[in-house]
Amino acid sequence: MTVFSTGSYSGATTAEIARVAGISEPILYRHFGSKRELYFACLDEAWLRLRQVFAEKLQQGEALPVPAEMAFRLRQAVHVLPPNLWIQALTEAGEDPEIARYLRRHMRDVHDFMADGIREAQVAGKLAADRDPDAEAWIFLGGILLLSVADRLGGLLDDEDFAAIATQRIRWLSGAG
Numbered sequence: 001m002t003v004f005s006t007g008s009y010s011g012a013t014t015a016e017i018a019r020v021a022g023i024s025e026p027i028l029y030r031h032f033g034s035k036r037e038l039y040f041a042c043l044d045e046a047w048l049r050l051r052q053v054f055a056e057k058l059q060q061g062e063a064l065p066v067p068a069e070m071a072f073r074l075r076q077a078v079h080v081l082p083p084n085l086w087i088q089a090l091t092e093a094g095e096d097p098e099i100a101r102y103l104r105r106h107m108r109d110v111h112d113f114m115a116d117g118i119r120e121a122q123v124a125g126k127l128a129a130d131r132d133p134d135a136e137a138w139i140f141l142g143g144i145l146l147l148s149v150a151d152r153l154g155g156l157l158d159d160e161d162f163a164a165i166a167t168q169r170i171r172w173l174s175g176a177g
Contacts, residue, residue: 001085039085114141
């Protein structure tokens, strides 16, 4: 995940991935039939880790974090930014229909999880009942992708910008604004 997340799908080599993982390329290919298959496994694992962070937050009775909070939480909890992997997959999707199919399904899964979390938070009275969970889940995903763009470009948005975005999203979602 680190090699893909810090570089690019097309730029990553299986030799580099095996070296960073501390294994040989034949061992890598014993577990994954192709670089694409390994990439899909990395996407699944990164999402699983992020999903666990969200599930723990919900179990503690908290609302889902707004995208801006990801700048503060994802790097510590997940260590690899799933959105960086999503952006790469999006780039590759134009050339690779299998990646496009995978990413559509994957993003729908992420959306559905987030929308369900928003619904649960509404039932618990943590978020305003009149907010559309499906629309808010897409906005949430857009915010996470913005985090990836800012992360990749450096200097586009800083922690203060994300804090201001977080404040406004919380205000909106809670019905305070």
